[in-house]
Amino acid sequence: MKNIAVIGAGTMGNGIAHTFAQKGFKVQLIDISQQSLDKGLATITKNLDRMIAKEKISESDKSETLANISTFTNIKEGVEYAELVVEAATENVDLKLNIFKELNNLCSEDTILASNTSSISITQIAAVTNRPEMVIGMHFMNPVPIMKLVEIIRGYNTSDEVTNTIMELSKTLGKNPVEVNDYPGFVANRILMPMINESIETLYNGVAGVAEIDTVMKLGMAHPMGPLQLADFIGLDVCLSILNVMYEGFKNPKYAPCPLLVNMVMAGKLGVKSGEGFYDYSENRKAENVSKQFL
Ligand SMILES: NC(=O)c1ccc[n+]([C@@H]2O[C@H](COP(=O)([O-])OP(=O)(O)OC[C@H]3O[C@@H](n4cnc5c(N)ncnc54)[C@H](O)[C@@H]3O)[C@@H](O)[C@H]2O)c1
Numbered sequence: 001m002k003n004i005a006v007i008g009a010g011t012m013g014n015g016i017a018h019t020f021a022q023k024g025f026k027v028q029l030i031d032i033s034q035q036s037l038d039k040g041l042a043t044i045t046k047n048l049d050r051m052i053a054k055e056k057i058s059e060s061d062k063s064e065t066l067a068n069i070s071t072f073t074n075i076k077e078g079v080e081y082a083e084l085v086v087e088a089a090t091e092n093v094d095l096k097l098n099i100f101k102e103l104n105n106l107c108s109e110d111t112i113l114a115s116n117t118s119s120i121s122i123t124q125i126a127a128v129t130n131r132p133e134m135v136i137g138m139h140f141m142n143p144v145p146i147m148k149l150v151e152i153i154r155g156y157n158t159s160d161e162v163t164n165t166i167m168e169l170s171k172t173l174g175k176n177p178v179e180v181n182d183y184p185g186f187v188a189n190r191i192l193m194p195m196i197n198e199s200i201e202t203l204y205n206g207v208a209g210v211a212e213i214d215t216v217m218k219l220g221m222a223h224p225m226g227p228l229q230l231a232d233f234i235g236l237d238v239c240l241s242i243l244n245v246m247y248e249g250f251k252n253p254k255y256a257p258c259p260l261l262v263n264m265v266m267a268g269k270l271g272v273k274s275g276e277g278f279y280d281y282s283e284n285r286k287a288e289n290v291s292k293q294f295l
Helices: 011-022 034-053 059-067 075-079 093-106 122-127 160-172 188-204 210-221 227-234 236-250 259-266
Strands: 003-007 026-030 069-072 084-087 112-115 135-140 149-154 176-181
Touching (some): 003 011, 003 075, 011 034, 011 059, 011 135, 026 075, 034 069, 059 069, 084 093, 093 112, 093 122, 112 160, 122 135, 135 160, 149 160, 160 176, 188 210, 188 227, 188 236, 188 259, 210 227, 227 236
Parallel strands (some): 003 026, 003 084, 084 112, 149 176
Antiparallel strands (some): 135 149
C-alpha cells in the first residue's frame, strides 16, 4: 500500500496524515475547507519542528514528510489513486453516511474504506456501500503521532482479510492495534466517556471546581491528565456526540449527556480547538476555570 487518502484535516485528520507521511506513504489530505487544510498543514509543520527540537527526527525527515502530503478540496481528485481511505471528518452520522456513499462510487473496488469515528456504527456506515466487507474502523487516539493505540473495529461484515491487512498496516505505522467488535462506543469510549460525563456532572452539581476535579484524578488515580482537560483536548462537541450515540444505541440513561456539556457545546465552547472549554486556551493560555458562567 502506498497511497492513503485522509478525509478531514482537523484535530485527528492532520495527525493521521502526519503519521502515514512520516512512514513514507503518499498522503492525499482532503477537506471541504481550505482554511482547515492550511491549519492542518501548519499543525503538522509545528509538530515536526517539535520532534526536531527533541532530536527525534532530522530536518530531512521533516521535508520528506511534508513532501509526501498533498491537499485537496475536491474529494474525487483526492481519492483517485487511494488504496486506503481513512475518513476523519466531523462526528456526525448523516455526514459520514454521505461521505461513504460518495467514496463507494469514487474509489476503485479494491480500496479499503476506514473510518476514524469515535462511536458511530461501522456496520451502519458499511451498509451504505456495496462493499461492506471492505469497511472497517481505524480509531486512532489523540495526538495521533504520539499515541500508540489504534482500536480496530470489525463491522458485522468486515472480512478477515481486510482486518488482517489493517492490523498489519497499523504495526507498520509503529502503533499497537487492538481488535474489537462493533458496539456503541467500542471499548475506549464506552469506558472513557462515562468518566468524563461524570466529571462534568460533578462540576455541575457544585461538588468541586475544574482544577480540583482534575487534580483528584491526576494525583489520586495517576491519570496523566484530568478528565475535564482531556475533554477539552478531545473536543466537547465530539464528547457530546459520542455520549448521544451510546445513549441512543443502548437506550440506557447512564449515558445521558450532562446538561452543562450540552450548554457549553451550544455556546460554542468546544475546548482547545475553539480556544475555550473548561480551561482558557486563548493566547496567554491561562488555565483558569471559565465554566462557572455556565452553571
Ligand atoms: N478529537 C479526538 O480526540 C478524536 C479521537 C479519536 C477519534 N476522533 C474522531 O475523528 C473524527 C474527526 O474528529 P476531529 O476531532 O478531528 O474533528 P475536527 O472538528 O477537528 O475536524 C473535522 C474536519 O472535518 C472536515 N469536514 C467536515 N465535513 C467534511 C466533508 N464532507 N469532507 C471533508 N472534510 C470534512 C471539517 O472541515 C474539519 O476540518 C470524528 O469522527 C471523531 O469522532 C476524534
